[in-house]
Structures are given as structure tokens and as C-alpha cells.
Amino acid sequence: MSFENTQYARDYFQCQIPTIIRTLKQIAANQEKQIELQQQALQAIVAPQKAFVCREENSAALYSDAGNINQLFVTTSPGEAISWAQKALCIAKKGDFHPYSPEDESDFFAKIADFKGSSVWVYKSKKEDARENYGICIDVVDLTQSCQQLRHLFE
Numbered sequence: 001m002s003f004e005n006t007q008y009a010r011d012y013f014q015c016q017i018p019t020i021i022r023t024l025k026q027i028a029a030n031q032e033k034q035i036e037l038q039q040q041a042l043q044a045i046v047a048p049q050k051a052f053v054c055r056e057e058n059s060a061a062l063y064s065d066a067g068n069i070n071q072l073f074v075t076t077s078p079g080e081a082i083s084w085a086q087k088a089l090c091i092a093k094k095g096d097f098h099p100y101s102p103e104d105e106s107d108f109f110a111k112i113a114d115f116k117g118s119s120v121w122v123y124k125s126k127k128e129d130a131r132e133n134y135g136i137c138i139d140v141v142d143l144t145q146s147c148q149q150l151r152h153l154f155e
Contacts, residue, residue, distance in 0.1 A: 050115055050140055052081035056088060057119075057135040070134070081138055082112050088136045089120070097122035097134070108136075115140050 003009050056070040073084050085108065092098070099105045099120050111118035119137035124130040 049143055051076050051143055052078065052112070053139040053141055054081055054084045054088075055137050055139075057137055078113060078115065082109060085109065085112060085136060085138060089122070092122040092134075092136065096125055097132075098126040099123075100126070100128045112138050 052075050054071075054073040054075070058070055071088070075081055075084070089099075089105070099108075099122055104120050108118050108120035117137075117139045119135045121133055121135045124132035
């Protein structure tokens with residue numbers, strides 16, 4: 001009796017081979033998915049999608065050149081942007097400059113965490129009508145924009 005005509009052959013060709021093929025297809029699909037996820041993770045690390053432009057903007061009462069930038073810090077990390085904002089706000093408070101309300105401060109940080117541009121204005125002695133004030137600002141720049149669109153942001 002030849003092998004093809006045995007029960008072992010029938011089990012092998014009808015059960016074991018199809019099972020092996022299904023398993024190999026599953027392994028291949030899992031590997032493709034893993035490679036895709038790794039490429040996405042690598043792309044996110046290599047080419048960040050957003051940049052945070054952190055700055056302090058002068059008021060007319062503090063400087064005659066209102067709107068000019070006092071400090072500038074750029075990062076692709078939201079954590080670093082929030083840390084910069086916390087330090088800038090701490091320095092402002094030490095100089096008796098405060099946001100008008102606690103909500104202004106909490107909204108400022110919430111927007112940064114949501115990848116939205118945000119600013120908080122700090123006023124001397126916490127008086128909103130104080131002539132001495134300045135903004136702690138964070139702009140979010142989408143790096144996937146074209147070069148022309150990015151240039152337009154800084155004109």
C-alpha cells in the first residue's frame with residue numbers, strides 16, 4: 001500500500017497541511033501589522049507632527065516695542081512646553097505678575113495639553129487694568145504643512 005492511500009496521508013493532507021497554511025498566514029498577517037506599527041512609531045519619533053513655540057510677548061506699558069518677544073523656546077514635546085510655561089508663570093508670580101483668574105491659568109495648561117495654541121496674560125499685582133502686563137504664549141505649529149504655509153506663520 002502506498003502512503004497516499006493511508007489514513008495518515010489523508011489526515012496529513014486534509015487536516016495538518018490546511019492547519020499549517022492557516023497558521024503561516026496568521027503569522028504573516030501579524031508580522032505585517034507589527035511592521036506597520038513599528039513604522040508608525042518610528043515616523044512619530046523621527047518626524048514630529050507638531051512643534052510648540054513658547055514665548056513671552058511684551059506689553060506697551062512694559063516696553064515701547066509692544067508685541068516683541070522677550071523669550072523664545074521651541075520644542076516638539078508637549079511635556080517640555082508645559083514645563084516651560086510652568087517656569088515662566090512661576091517667574092511671573094515672583095515678580096508680582098499674576099493671571100487675572102485661576103481659570104485663565106487652568107485653561108492655558110489644558111489647551112497646551114490638547115495641542116492647541118494658548119496664552120495667559122499676567123498683570124502686575126493681579127489687576128486686569130494694570131498697564132504693566134505681558135503674555136506667556138504657546139503656539140502650536142503643524143509641521144505637516146507645506147513650506148509656504150510654514151513661512152507665512154513667521155512673516
